Amino acid sequence: MGVCNIGKxxxxxxxxxxxxxxxxxxxxxxAPLAPQLVxxxxxxxxxxxxxxxRDLTLRVPAGxxxxxxxxxxxxxxxxxxLMGGLINSSEGILTVDGQPPSMARQRSAKMSFVFxxxxxxxxxxxIGNVRLPLELLRQPAAEQQVKAINATELVGLAxxxxxxxxxxxxxxxxxxxxxxxxxxxxxVLLLDEPFGALDDITRSQLNEDLLNLWQRNGWTAVFVxxxxxxxxxxxxxxxxxxxxxxxVVADIPVSLPSTRxxxxxxxxxxxxxxxxxxxxxxxxxx
Amino acid sequence: MxxxxxxxxxxxxxxxxxxxxYQLPLPSRVVKAGxxxxxxxxxxxxxxxLAATGGxxxxxxxxxxxxxxxxQSRAIARSVYPYAIFLQTVPIVAIAPIIINWxxxxxxxxxxxxxxxxxxxxxxxxxxxxxxIDPNLLELFQLHNASRWQTLTKLQLPGAVPNLxxxxxxxxxxxxxxxxVGEFFAGATDLYGLGYLIxxxxxxxxxxxxxxxxxxxxxxxxxxxxxxxIVGERLLRRxxxxxx
Numbered sequence: 001m002g003v004c005n006i007g008k009x010x011x012x013x014x015x016x017x018x019x020x021x022x023x024x025x026x027x028x029x030x031a032p033l034a035p036q037l038v039x040x041x042x043x044x045x046x047x048x049x050x051x052x053x054r055d056l057t058l059r060v061p062a063g064x065x066x067x068x069x070x071x072x073x074x075x076x077x078x079x080x081x082l083m084g085g086l087i088n089s090s091e092g093i094l095t096v097d098g099q100p101p102s103m104a105r106q107r108s109a110k111m112s113f114v115f116x117x118x119x120x121x122x123x124x125x126x127i128g129n130v131r132l133p134l135e136l137l138r139q140p141a142a143e144q145q146v147k148a149i150n151a152t153e154l155v156g157l158a159x160x161x162x163x164x165x166x167x168x169x170x171x172x173x174x175x176x177x178x179x180x181x182x183x184x185x186x187x188v189l190l191l192d193e194p195f196g197a198l199d200d201i202t203r204s205q206l207n208e209d210l211l212n213l214w215q216r217n218g219w220t221a222v223f224v225x226x227x228x229x230x231x232x233x234x235x236x237x238x239x240x241x242x243x244x245x246x247x248v249v250a251d252i253p254v255s256l257p258s259t260r261x262x263x264x265x266x267x268x269x270x271x272x273x274x275x276x277x278x279x280x281x282x283x284x285x286x
Numbered sequence: 287m288x289x290x291x292x293x294x295x296x297x298x299x300x301x302x303x304x305x306x307x308y309q310l311p312l313p314s315r316v317v318k319a320g321x322x323x324x325x326x327x328x329x330x331x332x333x334x335x336l337a338a339t340g341g342x343x344x345x346x347x348x349x350x351x352x353x354x355x356x357x358q359s360r361a362i363a364r365s366v367y368p369y370a371i372f373l374q375t376v377p378i379v380a381i382a383p384i385i386i387n388w389x390x391x392x393x394x395x396x397x398x399x400x401x402x403x404x405x406x407x408x409x410x411x412x413x414x415x416x417x418x419i420d421p422n423l424l425e426l427f428q429l430h431n432a433s434r435w436q437t438l439t440k441l442q443l444p445g446a447v448p449n450l451x452x453x454x455x456x457x458x459x460x461x462x463x464x465x466x467v468g469e470f471f472a473g474a475t476d477l478y479g480l481g482y483l484i485x486x487x488x489x490x491x492x493x494x495x496x497x498x499x500x501x502x503x504x505x506x507x508x509x510x511x512x513x514x515x516i517v518g519e520r521l522l523r524r525x526x527x528x529x530x
Binding site: 081117 | 420422423425426427428429430431432436440441444445447524525
């Protein structure tokens with residue numbers, strides 16, 4: 001006691017003393033240098049000789065919203081699955097909070113995945129689906145219920161909580177899927193083209209809602225998409241990948257105001273950025 | 287409607303060819319014979335349906351357990367599956383006498399025959415349901431560090447319910463056939479099921495009564511199939527994804 005070693009070694013438990021400042025005033029010199037997701041010279045070979053990713057290097061700081069664009073089959077989804085620890089890389093380093101993803105998933109960083117389809121269990125209601133991850137994590141039942149209700153409210157599905165997936169529209173199912181991803185209060189959110197199957201209006205609405213949720217919760221988000229406007233609108237940074245074997249060929253910072261709304265889509269800045277991303281994507285595919 | 291046509295055609299054939307009652311009885315005689323001994327028929331139908339239901343429920347539970355065992359280990363599935371196929375290919379009339387030799391001539395043997403003939407569709411259907419799961423859902427479970435048990439009880443088993451219903455429909459019909467075949471070989475001891483009544487009536491050239499018993503067994507099959515279908519559809523209402 002009385003010894004203050006905040007910030008000395010990141011990741012070790014802090015010891016508090018009277019002389020210590022509250023944590024928010026402590027500048028941790030390592031913090032900005034320690035990105036949450038690190039991929040270094042990552043390579044993935046599928047059995048049968050197909051190389052999905054080669055020399056892929058990417059660093060994503062905690063709390064950043066990154067979109068990944070690229071031609072079909074360039075390994076975007078594969079990258080997400082590697083980050084989630086669902087598959088293992090063939091070569092290179094991939095860490096989440098400084099640990100291999102499958103380990104990070106069990107120890108420090110809760111990760112959630114949003115799939116291309118809503119992938120809800122048809123025999124469970126919306127609230128039952130949202131509660132599922134908490135059940136799998138064996139949290140107390142009362143806590144599960146409270147958190148599930150909160151997450152359902154967060155995505156605006158409170159009044160549909162007791163409905164079954166078949167009774168919902170595609171957009172609402174995707175909201176339920178989003179609530180299921182958010183219910184564990186993840187640090188890292190991996191999204192695999194989640195709005196690809198939705199109509200434009202629903203997609204725009206969900207983009208705005210997702211952005212709003214991100215601003216309030218600040219998870220690290222990696223968002224795979226085919227849609228340039230969506231990528232620019234949501235992200236702080238857009239990554240463009242090459243055709244297979246995929247690697248990062250462009251890294252475009254998105255310098256738009258942090259409060260973004262529908263009007264932004266019509267602005268000149270937005271058009272310029274979208275044009276730049278489009279140009280890079282075209283080059284990548286050439 | 288079709289039933290009326292069939293009865294008319296049946297009647298006309300008997301009249302036109304001048305068939306004797308021991309060759310083909312008139313529909314009216316069949317009804318009359320059935321009505322005269324309707325208590326006996328009802329008892330026999332109840333007996334057969336008891337044996338069929340017993341065999342079917344046994345198939346449902348044992349088949350589900352075998353399916354689960356198969357789904358948990360490829361080695362088990364590979365080594366045991368050929369023997370399961372044996373169940374499907376072995377002629378039940380060949381194996382029924384052996385079973386009666388082993389288990390005696392009582393209800394238990396008839397249930398075992400019904401069980402053996404109705405087991406296979408349950409195993410194959412539930413095994414298919416347990417192993418063909420949306421890969422994204424498996425990834426979701428993996429992502430939240432789900433145990434094997436959690437994956438089985440919260441994903442695979444509920445996901446296999448539609449397959450189980452399909453298997454149960456086939457299996458229910460087969461269990462009635464199995465029960466009748468079993469009774470056929472078990473003979474008259476403590477039970478007088480339809481499978482005993484039919485050969486007995488035909489042996490005594492009581493064609494009209496034999497026909498009535500055959501009709502009862504067909505009706506029993508329909509009722510069993512219908513019941514399983516209705517229960518199954520009820521159950522499946524929650525399983526439908528909807529058309530999006």
